[in-house]
Amino acid sequence: MPWISNKILHNIEQRREAKKTFGKQSEQYKDRNKEVKNAIKNDKKEYLESHLSHIEICNLTHSSREMYSGINRLMRNFTPRLSAIKDKDGKTLTENEEISRWKEYCSELKGT
Incomplete structure (x- = not known):
């Protein structure tokens, strides 16, 4: 403020x-x-x-x-932005062990 x-x-x-x-x-x-x-x-x-x-x-x-x-x-009002990745079912990933999903997500981006 x-x-x-x-x-x-x-x-x-x-x-x-x-x-x-x-x-x-x-x-x-x-x-x-x-x-x-x-x-x-x-x-x-x-x-x-x-x-x-x-x-x-x-x-x-x-x-x-x-x-x-x-x-x-x-x-204008403050609007926070959330940049989270979701799994194939639409659930937000937040755990450290789910880093492999990032690799999968990036490989899917390269394929499209």
């Missing part, structure tokens, strides 16, 4: 220490937790406002490519 600053990370560490020392129900932890949540919320708001103002400037200067790439950066 690009809007999290070093100050917020320091506050998160202090909250973690308060939780270890005093417990989750203590006032110190609750105060630190509020500080962290508010700081993250404010920094995210500033980050979004700066991005949106950049997008507006791109729109006014007719830089459509840069404008749309800025919009896509804001709207």
